Amino acid sequence: MEHLVSSWYNDGSLPESYIVPPEDRPGMPSLGENIPVVDLGAHDHTTQILKASQEFGMFQVINHEVPRNVIDEAMSVFKEFHALSAEDKAIETSKSCYVYTSTQNYATERFHFWRDGLFHQCNPLQKYIQFWPEKPPKYREVVAIYTAELRKLGFRILEFIAQGLGVNPDHFRNELGENETLLVNHYPPCPDPSLTLGLGKHRDPVVINILLQSDDVHGLQVFKDEEWIGVEPIPDAFVVTVGALMQIISNGKLKAAEHRVVTNLDLARTTASFALNPFYDTLIEPAKALVDASNPALYKSFSYNDFISKYRAAASYSTAFEQFLSSTPD
Ligand code: OGA
Ligand code: NI
Numbered sequence: 001m002e003h004l005v006s007s008w009y010n011d012g013s014l015p016e017s018y019i020v021p022p023e024d025r026p027g028m029p030s031l032g033e034n035i036p037v038v039d040l041g042a043h044d045h046t047t048q049i050l051k052a053s054q055e056f057g058m059f060q061v062i063n064h065e066v067p068r069n070v071i072d073e074a075m076s077v078f079k080e081f082h083a084l085s086a087e088d089k090a091i092e093t094s095k096s097c098y099v100y101t102s103t104q105n106y107a108t109e110r111f112h113f114w115r116d117g118l119f120h121q122c123n124p125l126q127k128y129i130q131f132w133p134e135k136p137p138k139y140r141e142v143v144a145i146y147t148a149e150l151r152k153l154g155f156r157i158l159e160f161i162a163q164g165l166g167v168n169p170d171h172f173r174n175e176l177g178e179n180e181t182l183l184v185n186h187y188p189p190c191p192d193p194s195l196t197l198g199l200g201k202h203r204d205p206v207v208i209n210i211l212l213q214s215d216d217v218h219g220l221q222v223f224k225d226e227e228w229i230g231v232e233p234i235p236d237a238f239v240v241t242v243g244a245l246m247q248i249i250s251n252g253k254l255k256a257a258e259h260r261v262v263t264n265l266d267l268a269r270t271t272a273s274f275a276l277n278p279f280y281d282t283l284i285e286p287a288k289a290l291v292d293a294s295n296p297a298l299y300k301s302f303s304y305n306d307f308i309s310k311y312r313a314a315a316s317y318s319t320a321f322e323q324f325l326s327s328t329p330d
Pocket of ligand 2: 202203204
């Protein structure tokens with residue numbers, strides 16, 4: 001806890017342990033290309049989602065039906081939480097709710113990332129809300145409403161994806177997306193963004209992730225065709241990321257986006273990642289409807305528990321589950 005970037009960045013220092021190796025340092029992102037923006041009110045949104053998920057593994061959604069005030073209030077309490085004193089942020093740690101910095105492997109990682117995180121389970125609410133932060137005082141009430149809205153949106157998007165893939169529209173509804181988590185990221189201003197990263201290149205270890213970014217503060221980049229593309233913050237939009245599990249379930253039809261976060265010199269950036277995950281004992285495998293003699297399964301099956309424990313234990317954030325994505329069946 002004493003390592004939280006927000007507790008010491010004010011002294012203006014850039015500790016050596018935050019300097020990333022030269023090959024990982026951010027250069028200028030490529031200009032000209034933007035990730036697709038899908039209007040969920042448009043008649044062809046399913047086609048657009050499928051295309052974006054194949055080409056970019058990432059897209060933004062507008063007209064998503066999550067009320068603007070719900071989003072604004074959630075972003076306010078997320079910012080307020082990270083602005084608390086280190087003492088107030090030192091919530092009682094449980095398996096389902098904790099505060100950390102850089103990655104879960106802070107003690108063993110080769111270098112650190114410029115971010116603090118608040119993580120918690122979301123569903124079922126009655127089981128987990130008691131572990132959520134008590135400060136700011138409105139946190140629980142506001143975030144309960146926010147996560148309920150995001151859950152609805154998440155299942156709508158999964159249904160569109162299922163339709164687009166041609167699998168049962170309920171394929172994701174029961175076991176595959178019920179275990180929802182929220183990760184509230186905070187990236188304080190950094191004295192030298194050219195030497196640091198907020199988060200290293202990774203794929204999300206989830207089915208899909210729905211990210212809320214602060215208005216106007218850039219930081220997220222996606223890797224496409226060997227280039228880094230900046231993801232424009234659009235007010236009132238969400239960024240949807242195809243996760244590694246979706247790549248496997250779709251038998252490679254959809255692509256998990258590789259992405260990273262760069263830091264800013266003057267501006268703090270707060271984001272919230274709402275992830276739809278499977279239950280721990282759920283078997284992850286290519287959907288049966290997508291596999292036949294001419295489309296053999298590209299990935300082995302494994303339990304989500306196996307996957308996530310290996311992911312959490314892995315030394316390298318970026319390569320943690322390459323083994324699952326490259327483990328073709330015998
Ligand atoms: C994540 C992530 C991006 C961001 O939480 O996995 O990639 O911009 N976040 O905070
Ligand atoms: Ni991510």
